[in-house]
Amino acid sequence: MAPNRTSPNIIITGTPGVGKTTHAEMVAERTGLKHISVNDIVKEKECHEGWDDEFQSWIVDEDKLLDAMEEQVLQGGCIIDWHACDLFPKSWIDLVVVLRVDSTTLYDRLTARKYPEAKLQENLDAEILEVLLQEARDAYDEEIVVELQSNDTEEIDSNVDRIEAWVKQWKENNSS
């Protein structure tokens, strides 16, 4: 089914600290697609039901969030940067990149962010148990879900090259 857009929508997802924002910014710069930080939308458009103190994060109102994003995403060319993916309708999404990282490296990154203990442990468990990868595979067609490693800067470079090449190919395949 050909989507009604001339530029693809990509989700970059994974456990917090895996490198989503770093990748999304670099892909945006290379491809001209727009980096959509879902965290910023949740905060700025108040798509939440308050703040969870233990986990130091917003309690997201998903319906409000989807409403706030819909118009922009349907135009295409969005890189959606968030630690969840299965709330976005399948028809919105052309590629789901799930970033992965070794748990020791993730531990260091989240400790550097001064995560509270409960949140640190929850995220380490989520990475080890491949929660985001499974969520992506359950929500989207197998062929649009790609798992990429994000342990070092060389991997960032090769991941960004790969996503850029994929965007070019998508545009060729979908030009009329």
Ligand code: ADP
């Ligand atoms: P996320 O958006 O998934 O929470 P960020 O992009 O904010 O992750 O990255 C978290 C931290 O880890 C940042 O300091 C970033 O520079 C670093 N980082 C992320 N990915 C890599 C990588 N592949 N190699 C080295 N450092 C990385």
